[in-house]
Amino acid sequence: MASIKIDQVQKAFGKVIAVDHLNLEIKDGEFFTFLGPSGCGKTTTLRMIAGFYYPTKGIIRFGDKDMTRVPPEKRNTGMVFQNYALFPHMTVFENVAFGLRVRKMAANEVKTRVQDVLRKVRLGKYSDRQVSQLSGGQQQRVALARALVIEPEILLLDEPLSNLDAKLRDEMRSEILRLQKEYKITTIYVTHDQAEALSMSDRIAVFNFGVCHQVGTPSEIYNQPANDFVASFIGEINLLEVNDYKVEQNHVSVSAQVGPEPEKLIVHNHPFNFNPDLAGNLSLSIRPEAIKILDKQTDETNVLKGKIEKVEFLGAVINLTVNVAGQLLQANLLNNRLQQLKSGADVWVQLPEDQIRIIPMVSGDAP
Ligand SMILES: Nc1ncnc2c1ncn2[C@@H]1O[C@H](COP(=O)(O)OP(=O)(O)OP(=O)(O)O)[C@@H](O)[C@H]1O
Numbered sequence: 001m002a003s004i005k006i007d008q009v010q011k012a013f014g015k016v017i018a019v020d021h022l023n024l025e026i027k028d029g030e031f032f033t034f035l036g037p038s039g040c041g042k043t044t045t046l047r048m049i050a051g052f053y054y055p056t057k058g059i060i061r062f063g064d065k066d067m068t069r070v071p072p073e074k075r076n077t078g079m080v081f082q083n084y085a086l087f088p089h090m091t092v093f094e095n096v097a098f099g100l101r102v103r104k105m106a107a108n109e110v111k112t113r114v115q116d117v118l119r120k121v122r123l124g125k126y127s128d129r130q131v132s133q134l135s136g137g138q139q140q141r142v143a144l145a146r147a148l149v150i151e152p153e154i155l156l157l158d159e160p161l162s163n164l165d166a167k168l169r170d171e172m173r174s175e176i177l178r179l180q181k182e183y184k185i186t187t188i189y190v191t192h193d194q195a196e197a198l199s200m201s202d203r204i205a206v207f208n209f210g211v212c213h214q215v216g217t218p219s220e221i222y223n224q225p226a227n228d229f230v231a232s233f234i235g236e237i238n239l240l241e242v243n244d245y246k247v248e249q250n251h252v253s254v255s256a257q258v259g260p261e262p263e264k265l266i267v268h269n270h271p272f273n274f275n276p277d278l279a280g281n282l283s284l285s286i287r288p289e290a291i292k293i294l295d296k297q298t299d300e301t302n303v304l305k306g307k308i309e310k311v312e313f314l315g316a317v318i319n320l321t322v323n324v325a326g327q328l329l330q331a332n333l334l335n336n337r338l339q340q341l342k343s344g345a346d347v348w349v350q351l352p353e354d355q356i357r358i359i360p361m362v363s364g365d366a367p
Pocket of ligand 1: 013016017018036037038039040041042043044045192
């Protein structure tokens with residue numbers, strides 16, 4: 001096992017800065033995910049950890065050891081590629097044994113190790129099959145076995161499930177987590193699938209345009225997003241432009257743009273410190289499931305009058321689009337009051353004081 005420290009790392013390909021100012025610490029035995037849209041620098045970072053690319057600037061350490069310019073074969077990392085990169089006309093056994101033979105391991109030890117890892121990935125009976133005769137899920141297991149058989153300190157997985165159908169993906173997620181816990185191996189998982197990242201990871205780093213925007217547990221990333229990019233990339237979010245705010249004794253009074261008019265809203269229990277330098281570049285955010293829909297006017301705080309514009313019935317959940325003074329807000333409700341939710345009906349939308357987050361807006365900052 002090993003911890004990984006990425007210190008002020010940059011990777012440039014000519015004029016393209018694929019990764020910039022990256023600082024990350026991945027703990028021993030952690031399941032850590034790089035999440036972000038296509039082209040954001042996830043794979044480049046993974047490849048720098050594997051040694052396939054060297055950083056333009058900065059340092060990468062495994063434990064206390066400087067690994068920045070150590071070639072891949074001297075790193076003791078196992079990698080699973082998106083396309084598996086298996087040898088199709090070799091048997092399962094030979095594919096998995098390949099890395100051990102390169103390391104000139106004795107034949108009897110190769111046999112023991114390969115059989116052992118094939119049992120662990122539940123392919124014990126497929127040892128003599130050609131890889132081209134296996135299903136996608138089985139090929140994925142061979143790729144995992146091949147990475148694990150060298151007993152790496154670090155397992156690197158680059159979108160390993162993207163070629164599988166939804167059901168197999170679910171199955172393989174559990175399988176990867178089971179193996180990761182069994183081997184207690186530090187694992188970095190690259191994906192652009194937020195559900196995969198939220199459900200599998202101990203912690204997640206969210207990337208965009210080569211920059212890491214936030215590192216946190218799935219709950220921190222979802223409930224306390226660092227900015228509007230993170231908030232919108234992970235789940236649905238309602239964002240209202242903040243015109244002004246005032247920190248009072250036990251709450252924050254915010255003036256937010258709802259349609260053409262500013263509305264005074266109250267925010268309570270806010271986890272972040274307010275920074276006056278960010279005023280004018282802030283957004284009030286609230287998740288659709290945090291919004292309450294009332295059928296009567298009340299004198300409670302943060303209640304706005306609106307009209308239901310769309311009702312989407314999804315079974316357990318109902319998605320509502322509500323028009324508040326021309327501003328469309330998304331609300332998710334549990335399915336227990338369908339009869340009252342008709343398109344065109346007047347409703348009162350409550351933004352609960354403790355469910356609102358004020359976050360910096362960075363989405364306009366694309367290079
Ligand atoms: N070998 C290369 N030469 C030039 N540019 C590159 C190279 N590899 C990556 N890039 C550029 O660096 C940026 C980051 O690419 P990277 O592959 O790391 O993104 P990614 O987040 O893994 O995307 P995807 O999910 O599509 O694989 C992109 O703009 C990409 O075009």
